[in-house]
Amino acid sequence: MSKVEFNTKNLEKCICKTCPVQAESSCVKEKNIKVQEMMEENMMPEPEMVPGLYCASGKAACSDLDTAKMCQCNECPLWDEYDLPEGLPMGYYCRDGEAQ
Numbered sequence: 001m002s003k004v005e006f007n008t009k010n011l012e013k014c015i016c017k018t019c020p021v022q023a024e025s026s027c028v029k030e031k032n033i034k035v036q037e038m039m040e041e042n043m044m045p046e047p048e049m050v051p052g053l054y055c056a057s058g059k060a061a062c063s064d065l066d067t068a069k070m071c072q073c074n075e076c077p078l079w080d081e082y083d084l085p086e087g088l089p090m091g092y093y094c095r096d097g098e099a100q
């Protein structure tokens, strides 16, 4: 697998935003509002501000995620694009760190 780049194109493809693991997180909701505002102004937020693209940026800054729910990464376009099943961890990058 190749390293996932932290960029706008990949952030748009990332489906962490609809993942049940993050659905109840108030920390994620707050971050999403800020990220949305920045992206509308064509500004790329710093990785720690973004509640997604964890395969590139590593563990989530928010601590209120529910990892008992199912990770959706295998449904993400980047899963095949970057051959993520060839690396580790296998999903749950928000909990276990970036894809390597």
Ligand code: SF4
Pocket: 010, 013, 014, 015, 016, 052, 053, 054, 055, 056, 072, 073, 074, 076, 077, 078, 079, 084, 093
């Ligand atoms: S593989 Fe997972 S963490 Fe990476 S962009 Fe897709 S949904 Fe987000």
Ligand code: SF4
Pocket: 015, 016, 019, 020, 021, 022, 052, 054, 055, 070, 071, 072, 073, 091, 092, 093, 094, 095
């Ligand atoms: S890395 Fe996986 S478990 Fe974590 S938020 Fe993204 S899709 Fe959900």
